[in-house]
Amino acid sequence: MTDATLADLRSRFAGRLLSAPEDTAPFLTDWRRSWTGRALAVAQPDTTADVAAVVRWCAARQVPLVPQGGNTGMVGGAIPDDGGRALVLSTARLNRIREIDPINNTLTAEAGCILATVQQAAQEAGRLYPLSLGAEGSCTIGGNLASNAGGVQVLRYGNTRELCLGLEVVTPDGEIWDGLRGLRKDNTGYDLKQLFIGAEGTLGVITAATLKLFPRPAARMTALAAVSDPHAALRLLELAQRRLAATLTAFELMSGVCVALVARHFPDCRAPFERTHPWYVLLESSDPHSEARATQAFSELMEEAFEAGIVADAAIAASLAQSDGLWRIRHHLPEAQSLEGDNLKHDISVPISAIGEFIEHTSAAIVAANPGARVLAFGHLGDGNLHYNVSAPYGVPQPAFVRANGAAISALVYEAVHRVRGSISAEHGIGQLKVDKNAHYKAGVEMALMQKIKQALDPHGLMNPGRLLPGASHRAH
């Protein structure tokens, strides 16, 4: 790419165009340093019209385009390949909150808005934007939408897909689709926004969205319950859903191994029980009425669960500090794993009814084939979503263990997921990490339907090529 070409691009849009290696570097490696790519430049357009101008420039020259939000993805979906032909389109400067309508319970934000900024804006309007996940301080709304982000409150409020009422998108030929509607009911054709949500930038660039807001709960209550196994955790889930219905906002499973690992690296993060237990459940309720009513509902639930022999012990947080203490166990889990050395990660989902047997059989098979291997199972039980990770036996270095056994263990996990009609990517997406595995496990009819849609909307395969779908990258080269 010549300087003249870049100068031509620079003249087409308002915003920044980064091309010096020290400027583009942060956009070419993901935050976990798993992938590094090359690009001819990084464009940061100021407005939706500027995004459209950049996309048209790319389309006219057959330049592949890689949209990028906060660069906090887990699957390399926003990092270009190493061909150096692609333009990275960063949404960083599309960072305005365009409108808040508290009566309609909607907020319209541009794609580059940080999730925490949107949460804050909703709060200042007396409302709740419930999407909540580890990266919320740096991930963007556009990235949340492109990857259909999940997080800890999906049980009550749904994935990002369910939180979006309208979209603004720049199509692969550089047109602007203004679908920013704030309607709960609209049956006037194909629900196009659903196609762009979760498409990981392969069908167009999301530039803004109208999001659902909710009333803020009057009280939040947290409890930790000790159970003997995942089957008991499922019985507790059934009871909690019956008794608390939609006030149950989180239901997180953690194995005793996980909780012990956190305690080892963060000595003040411990389960408040006299003895250790094989499994734990972290529950959260959000009550619209009062703290008193929330406490009563939790107390009655735990009493009933105890009498039915479902829980072995339980602690209900009596203060915000106690509640934070319980959540810290869950939130420190990723870091505790990092401190042990990066293990083998699987972000999977299975039907909730299949979780008990899935964990039992799969863990047994892994340990049988890899004596001493430690399965770290935790996740959003209420959504059927497990983070099912495998660590090396004590004393064995993680990298060597993963190199030697990772492929076989992952194959075992994904085969087990496939048998119960589960998903090999529950909330992280496909990106470049799982593109081959996904093509392997998905039925041919479904892959063909996806390819037809990709072909119809992006016939030259320029939008984030080689991500989500195989082959597009080769077509573009």
Added chain:
Amino acid sequence: MTDATLADLRSRFAGRLLSAPEDTAPFLTDWRRSWTGRALAVAQPDTTADVAAVVRWCAARQVPLVPQGGNTGMVGGAIPDDGGRALVLSTARLNRIREIDPINNTLTAEAGCILATVQQAAQEAGRLYPLSLGAEGSCTIGGNLASNAGGVQVLRYGNTRELCLGLEVVTPDGEIWDGLRGLRKDNTGYDLKQLFIGAEGTLGVITAATLKLFPRPAARMTALAAVSDPHAALRLLELAQRRLAATLTAFELMSGVCVALVARHFPDCRAPFERTHPWYVLLESSDPHSEARATQAFSELMEEAFEAGIVADAAIAASLAQSDGLWRIRHHLPEAQSLEGDNLKHDISVPISAIGEFIEHTSAAIVAANPGARVLAFGHLGDGNLHYNVSAPYGVPQPAFVRANGAAISALVYEAVHRVRGSISAEHGIGQLKVDKNAHYKAGVEMALMQKIKQALDPHGLMNPGRLLPGASHRAH
């Protein structure tokens, strides 16, 4: 179409093939007798594989195909045109409930299952399938999905789209896509089911679905509130959502004109207040805990609303009979309108915050242009969905009034909807009734995207041609 051709079709699949006029007639006219079409025959395949065989037969001979469920649609979407070349594919014999998984809270039903049958099956498993609408005794799950049906509990549980986790679809080339997953999280590609839901049979034939179930509430509570105008109703909605959150399961607005009309035709269906009021709100809550708690929450809400000057009067049902009595006012509204003579109907949605001014301004404009015309406004206020109907002045026959003024009044209503970024079809769909109007109001970019998808999946335009999208019918002829 010759007898030999029909015999050939009959030999390709298990099921029934109806071709005698007296057998096909019920499938060729909609239940409200607004549309009548012709068809070469009506096929009722037994299984998904038989549906695929019928679709392949049609594809090979370029025979247009019109899928039909319970034939309860409002927009003529399941009635063929009068060309007589199309085959009607009735899902009546696809009527098995394949699986209920109470722990996963899912139910898998074939497309021809009657909605009430599915509700009943869920209830017998101790669960709730919350979709509820007037036609529930005869409409089918397949029709609900193809039209993304709404109803009275959308406020809490969402439209049919939000109630579906997985689909089985026969594609326009007669392949079977088995997307019957029962997962709350699955980020492995484009969410294809969202494309078929609400597509009104123009992209393929839905043959089965995996649906979400919910815990059954411990208590249901109903209240009727009298308010001065829609603005007050909105303030009540805001308060009710804050105090009741997700236990608020219905919030229905009715004008005083509507309530008076019901009372005139059904003298035992009256608002339980000493005097009449200009507007009413029917509220329902579903509490997971107890009737006592539900009553308390409603009492506190109404007290607060009364003290804040939001409601003029309120009645909380003290028994199931009283609750039924309040709901009867709402449920008898369609029939009361019919008894007056069919009026001009608009199924619209607008941002909830715009409803007050929308009703005020639009009603004033209608009455100014048509002195004596009666606006009957009611609907699902919590979803921004109004059934905004217009009756002739007293003494003027409805049909003559609608013939003379219907087009102008509808144009006025839809222009007003369009100005506030509303929808000209909130829950009934497009079918043949609104295909031109939709093409008029929708942006060109959006229509072009829909046409690209239609072209990609159904290049010969054989699936329900001329419905939802304009032009396909002409292509097929």
